[in-house]
Amino acid sequence: MLPPSVLSHLNRASEVPLHLQVYEGLREAILEGTLKPALKLPSTRAMAGHLGVSRNTVLLAFEQLLLEGYLESRVGDGTYVTHTLPDTSLQKVEVKPISEGVQPRLSGRARKLLEVQVTQYLSQPEYRAFRSGMPALKDFPFEEWRKLHARHWKNPPVQLLSYGDPRGHFPLRQAISEYLNASRGVRCTPDQVLITSGSQQGLELAARLLLDEGDSLWMEDPGYLGARAAFQASGLNLCPIPIDQEGMQVQHGARHHPHARMVYVTPSHQYPLGITLSLTRRLELLKWARESGAWILEDDYNSEYRYEGRPLNALQGLDQDGRVIYVGTFSKVLLPSIRIGYLVLPEHLMDLFVHARSLVDRMPPGITQAVLAEFMENGGFERHVRKMRLLYADRQALFLKMAALHFPDWLPFQPSPAGMHLVSHLDSPFSDQALVEEARKVGVTVRALSPSYLQGARQGLLFGYTGFPEDESMLAAHDLGRVLRSL
Structure with missing residues (x-):
């Protein structure tokens, strides 16, 4: 038995x-x-x-x-x-801690990846106030999007179901080209547009294809962690370029890092400080890139959301030498889960980038591209942007009122003419990362400013105000204010 x-x-x-x-x-x-x-x-x-x-x-x-x-x-x-x-x-064996077992053999690239911080949100993916970079998900035009999806899935053409063009669906590239020409001052044709799986893929491709390990790259300081991660994982030498009221200090970079081969810049709305790169600095940067043979990677991540006047034209439109690579995304303006971004490339780089993109994931999803293309062609995209611009302006004003009412004086805010978040610089004795943990204890998500610096970190907090309705924001402000005042 x-x-x-x-x-x-x-x-x-x-x-x-x-x-x-x-x-x-x-x-x-x-x-x-x-x-x-x-x-x-x-x-x-x-x-x-x-x-x-x-x-x-x-x-x-x-x-x-x-x-x-x-x-x-x-x-x-x-x-x-x-x-x-x-x-x-x-066969079942005793599971030992990795320190006691056989250590996995990793490539040098893998070891670099493990050392890179991609975002402060990987360990807290929740959707709650005041997470920055979040659009108003509940105000997305779901019914219009659903109808477009249903129509495209009812009898889709075979080219949308098969292996598609790795450059992206042509009607979408054409719609993006027309939109950028009209609203952003970008000079391009559909043949210069490459569809990517979000902007992060575009940043990684540019770093991997145009630079070698050990090459130097100018990085705004403070700057975007996602871009920094892509560059660090590629083994690049990041050169911190300080920011002042006119944006990136181009002369500082030219003086201290003259041999850099690429510049990463967010000229329309600097991340995270929200400063606009002045025309003088833009011309200085283009002149330096032309003379040094460097590339400029222009990340135009949320330029649509300017609440005073017309959105500023892109740096790419001033480029006469084919040195600027323009990076755009629909994650901030529509939904992060759509996972569609794009690059606008000088024509002579297109074949190289298409080849590399094909090796990564072959092509973006066909039906989603077709739906987005029609959404742009029939005016749905611009209607949504106009609606969100008004909504976000109201939500910024509401946030400033709530901050004045609930937060202590050592956490000051100033209104911003653009963007999706506000920054408060800390002159208090508190660590911004410690305050992030205190906020998390009461169910509030904020982002620390100091990790965005490569050197000379300044303490501060980033508050996203666009993604959350009034009642949720008011409750979060009340709870966070109670904790901050107790400190």
Whole structure:
């Protein structure tokens, strides 16, 4: 008969069928070594009587174990545990901490990736006030989007279901080109637009294709952690360029890091400080790039949201030498989950980037591209942007009122003419990262400013105000204010 511990766990109240419970119990006993190789098992009739189940239950379990090779049947002699397990890698072993076991052999690139901080939100992916970079998800035009999706899925053309153009769906590239020409002052044709899986993929491609490990790159300081992560993972030497009221200090970079091969810049609305790169600095940067042969990576991440006057034209529109690569995304303006971004490339780089993009994930999803293309063509995109611009302006004003009412004086705010978040610089003795943890304890999400610096970190907090309705924001401000005042 079987050892007492085998199949002692049968649960007749479970939703798992009894024959699967018998199968799992016997399989586990074989893998653990409780049932030794070449051991003869009781007959199905005897085992059924012992377990108090039907013989068919045991037969079904035996059949599966025989099929998978855990048991073997000997004609006229009965059923035995196989003398060699079918997959010895399945045998249960003691799980040791990684420090006690065999260390995995990683590539140098993998080790760099493990050292890189991609975002402060990987460990807290929740959607709650005051997380920055979040659009108003509940105000997305779901009904219009649903109808477009339903129509495209009803009878989709074969080219949207097959392997598509790695450059992206042509109508979408055309719609993006027309939109950028009209609203951002970007000079491009559809043949210069490459669809990516969000802006992060575009940043990674540019770093990997245009620079070698050890090359220098100017990085705004403070700057965007996601871009920094892509550059660090590629083994680049990041050169921190300070920010003043006119944006990146180009002359500082030219003086201290003259041999850099690329510049990463957010000229329309510097991340995270919200400063606009002045025209003088833009011309200085383009002149330096032309003379040094460097590339400029222009991240125009949320330029649509300017609440005073017309959105400023892109740096790319001033470029006469094909040195600027323009990066855009729909994550901030529509939904992060759409995962569609784009690059506008000088024509001579297009084939290279298309080839590399094909090796990464072949192509972006066809139907989603087609839906977005029509959404832009029929005016839905611009209607949504106008609506959100008004909504976000109101939400910024509301946030400033709530901050004045609930937050202590050592957490000051100033209105911003653009963007989706506000920054408060701290002159208090508190650590911004410690305050982030205190906020988390009461269910509020804020971002620390200091990790955005490469050197000379300044303490501060980033508050996103665009993604959350009034009642949620008011409750979060009240709870956070109570904690901050107690400190």
